[in-house]
Amino acid sequence: MEKIKKIAVMTSGGDAPGMNAAIRSVVRACAYYSVNCVGIYRGYEGLIEGDFIELTARSVNNIINKGGTILKSARSNEFRTKEGRAKAFQNLKENEIEGMVVIGGDGSFTGAVIFNEEYKFPIIGIPGTIDNDIFGTTHTIGYDTALNTAVEAIDKIRDTASSHNRLFFVEVMGRDAGFIALNAGVGAGAEEILIPEEDLGLDRMLESLKKSRRTGKSSSIVVVAEGDKSGRNVYELAKYVEENLPEYDVRVSVLGHMQRGGSPSCFDRVLASRLGVKSVELLLDGQTNLMVGLNNNEVISTSIKEAITGGHSINQELLRVSDIMTT
Numbered sequence: 001m002e003k004i005k006k007i008a009v010m011t012s013g014g015d016a017p018g019m020n021a022a023i024r025s026v027v028r029a030c031a032y033y034s035v036n037c038v039g040i041y042r043g044y045e046g047l048i049e050g051d052f053i054e055l056t057a058r059s060v061n062n063i064i065n066k067g068g069t070i071l072k073s074a075r076s077n078e079f080r081t082k083e084g085r086a087k088a089f090q091n092l093k094e095n096e097i098e099g100m101v102v103i104g105g106d107g108s109f110t111g112a113v114i115f116n117e118e119y120k121f122p123i124i125g126i127p128g129t130i131d132n133d134i135f136g137t138t139h140t141i142g143y144d145t146a147l148n149t150a151v152e153a154i155d156k157i158r159d160t161a162s163s164h165n166r167l168f169f170v171e172v173m174g175r176d177a178g179f180i181a182l183n184a185g186v187g188a189g190a191e192e193i194l195i196p197e198e199d200l201g202l203d204r205m206l207e208s209l210k211k212s213r214r215t216g217k218s219s220s221i222v223v224v225a226e227g228d229k230s231g232r233n234v235y236e237l238a239k240y241v242e243e244n245l246p247e248y249d250v251r252v253s254v255l256g257h258m259q260r261g262g263s264p265s266c267f268d269r270v271l272a273s274r275l276g277v278k279s280v281e282l283l284l285d286g287q288t289n290l291m292v293g294l295n296n297n298e299v300i301s302t303s304i305k306e307a308i309t310g311g312h313s314i315n316q317e318l319l320r321v322s323d324i325m326t327t
Contacts, residue, residue, distance in 0.1 A: 004098040004120040012043035012067040012108035014093035016142025019069040019267035020195045024060040025276020031057040044079035050091040054302040099283040105129035124279040125291035133177035135310025136302030137293025144267040150254035161219040167248040173235040181225035191220040196227040197314045
């Protein structure tokens with residue numbers, strides 16, 4: 001098989017700290033192996049519009065420490081159509097691009113699988129999402145940074161909660177996955193943690209808060225994933241507690257998109273560097289439709305289809321620890 005001469009890299013979906021480190025790694029690995037590298041701006045939308053830029057080892061100087069993505073990201077409804085994907089493939093052919101690295105989450109990988117099936121175009125995925133909800137890797141790029149951002153914010157909220165004897169509901173990201181909420185909640189010493197994977201019920205939450213009050217806690221933190229199964233948003237949860245436990249002075253803090261931003265942690269920078277190199281090496285080895293990930297601190301590969309259908313289950317042992325810690 002003839003060696004690939006040109007590889008493209010894109011970031012797609014929600015941005016995550018460490019995406020720039022992954023871009024840098026792909027570009028530098030291409031330079032090391034004497035392969036040309038092209039950056040695609042704005043994900044699949046840029047792929048359809050031919051918004052490409054040549055990238056060299058020097059193009060990615062001083063980006064390893066920056067959050068966000070220098071290649072930008074955008075949603076593309078057109079790529080969901082056969083006509084849009086045909087335009088994308090034509091642009092790749094015209095620019096003599098022979099392989100592609102897609103950095104993103106399950107939505108980005110779903111598009112990659114469909115594109116690969118239609119055109120047999122070599123694609124390797126790098127998991128970049130703060131939600132950590134991709135099968136085939138213990139950590140996605142951006143998750144560690146988002147986790148530390150959330151813990152730091154909750155620590156600061158606890159300071160004011162303690163000063164005013166208040167109960168704070170803190171909402172973190174995680175519409176379908178409670179990894180940030182569970183780990184940040186345990187790490188920050190939250191009294192209760194509400195996540196999409198577990199429907200613990202409102203009565204249990206009330207009982208836990210009553211118990212905390214009886215045992216002398218004058219302030220409390222409840223960490224809520226935005227996709228919590230209680231069926232109520234964080235403001236409705238706060239109102240419910242106010243109505244049933246009027247002795248509590250309740251406040252709400254939504255951390256929101258601050259969890260996506262900021263300089264990536266050392267862990268995310270190293271992870272992105274390792275996965276970027278592996279993605280290029282897999283393409284050069286003639287492999288395709290795989291996602292690179294981390295397992296037992298070893299870089300592994302999983303089929304992209306399995307990565308988006310396999311499901312990443314919550315750590316039951318950590319759930320048990322969180323129950324004990326709220327005593």
